[in-house]
Amino acid sequence: MPRGRVVLADLARVAVSMAMAIYTLARFETRSPDAEPAMHELAARVRRELPRSSWTVYRDTAAPQRFLAVARDEDDRSRELSAAAFAAVVGPLIDELDVAQYALVTSSDLARRRR
Numbered sequence: 001m002p003r004g005r006v007v008l009a010d011l012a013r014v015a016v017s018m019a020m021a022i023y024t025l026a027r028f029e030t031r032s033p034d035a036e037p038a039m040h041e042l043a044a045r046v047r048r049e050l051p052r053s054s055w056t057v058y059r060d061t062a063a064p065q066r067f068l069a070v071a072r073d074e075d076d077r078s079r080e081l082s083a084a085a086f087a088a089v090v091g092p093l094i095d096e097l098d099v100a101q102y103a104l105v106t107s108s109d110l111a112r113r114r115r
Contacts, residue, residue: 022079023102024071026086031065032093039067042089050085052078 039057046055052074060066071086073079079101091097 022073026069027098028094029096035093053082
């Protein structure tokens with residue numbers, strides 16, 4: 001194929017890569033000693049089974065039983081699967097849960113986009 005020629009498959013690939021990911025932030029608290037091993041299990045499961053998702057968890061340094069989880073999903077189906085995995089693995093160990101979904105506005109990791 002000559003250089004510079006764009007085919008429909010290339011356009012579809014670009015469109016998919018430009019779709020905005022869904023970020024879900026979940027704040028939760030647990031008193032269960034099984035919570036941390038469950039979080040490691042969930043991270044391994046997401047890594048192994050959900051290639052269009054990632055899951056990261058942070059501990060509150062002032063309150064070690066409080067956590068913030070950040071899930072990044074490429075599409076609605078990925079979000080549904082990762083939410084179901086979270087509910088199955090970590091959900092039973094949580095005392096309180098606050099969940100919100102966000103769309104990326106900007107980041108220092110991105111090149112500036114012209115409007």
